[in-house]
Amino acid sequence: MFPTPEQIKKYIADGLACSHLEVEGDGQHFTALIVSDAFAGKRPIQRHQLVYAALGDRMREEIHALSMKTLTPEEFQK
Known part of the structure; x- marks a missing residue:
């Protein structure tokens, strides 16, 4: 059974405080x-690592590929 975008969204939101989150x-x-305050002051790779940590083993077991755009709330407003 493949995960749905809604499930992926919940997995991320459960492990990372997000002010905006879209998954397709x-x-x-x-x-x-x-979009998360947790990304402030972090490089893109560090931001992705935070998302991978939120997803945990699901990244290896359930999710084949995930392309991310990670922004702080300030970056998102621009």
């Missing part, structure tokens, strides 16, 4: 727009 996908490939 077809069950194997997903794209996400993630």
Whole structure:
């Protein structure tokens, strides 16, 4: 059974405080727009690591591919 975009969204939201979160996908490939204060002062790779940590083992077991755009609330407003 493949995860739905709604499930991926819940997984991320459960592990990372987000002010805005969008997830789209077809069950194997997903794209996400993630806005969080936790990204402040972090490089893109560090931001992605925070999302991977929120997803935990699901990244290896359930999710085939995830493309992310990670922004702070200030970056999102621009």
